[in-house]
Amino acid sequence: MSSQSIPQPEELFTITGVTAEFDVTARTLRHYEEIGLISPLRRGSQRLYTARDRVRIRLILRGRRLGFALGEIHEMLDLYDADPTEVTQLREVIQRGDDKLQELYTQVAELQEVITELVELRARMKIRLDAITAEGEPL
Amino acid sequence: MSSQSIPQPEELFTITGVTAEFDVTARTLRHYEEIGLISPLRRGSQRLYTARDRVRIRLILRGRRLGFALGEIHEMLDLYDADPTEVTQLREVIQRGDDKLQELYTQVAELQEVITELVELRARMKIRLDAITAEGEPL
DNA sequence: AATCCCCTTTACGTAAACGGAAAATGTCTG
């Protein structure tokens, strides 16, 4: 049974291709590489981004939009990369994932509080606006 | 009809009181003041934090936990502070609030995607763990 | 008066996350 992934004639992107795909600068991609978030292939000195690299870049950018630091994103990517042989390690990875999940649940809850407050604020302002416009412009 | 808030003998906190309440450093509070997020009273040169200040500090810290920059938090606090007399301004504030709300909805959606992925990852790991432990420990 | 303790301002330092320019090298295209 060989479910080995056959090395497809993979689609390799050059750095400008990736900057175009994700609307980031080359500097940013090199920075992510410097801190070990991605590790594109090399053809000579040139970077070549595989599908895997681009998946990770997508995850990184989404993490950034959500306000996570690159260090945190690194930790989360490590969860995906983890391929532990020992049971102890496996348990630990699961635990780390659970911890991160707990943070995320908290974050969603807090975000929803903010949303609720903003919605209420909006309602109060709308009432004021309606009051004012009803007075001044009788239609 | 006077629903004016009577100036209660307000509870004023000193800076160390506030640092204790919120577990932040004094430097942080002074920094928030420097960039105009709060403006505590003064008794001589000493800062005195009113209930209003502390409400704002609470909001600021929650914003930070959610990954918002202090600049963004400033904008959101401005929404609360806004007391526009002109209809045009009022409309604009409502619009800014709606824009921010839209961002928040997007953010919640993305967070939930991350959560889903992590949950799935966890399930896969759990299966592996169960497989390994079932083999080694026949109990 | 000396010693605490809390508070203040001023000012330089730092970590994170890149930005941007320089100079060298690589690659494609006519």
Place this chain on the structure above:
DNA sequence: CAGACATTTTCCGTTTACGTAAAGGGGATT
């Protein structure tokens, strides 16, 4: 093969959000 354009490394600059002395004011206590 020349010229244009892409990429590379190197390195210093910038912004954000504070940290961290340094130097001192002003009460309360001993």
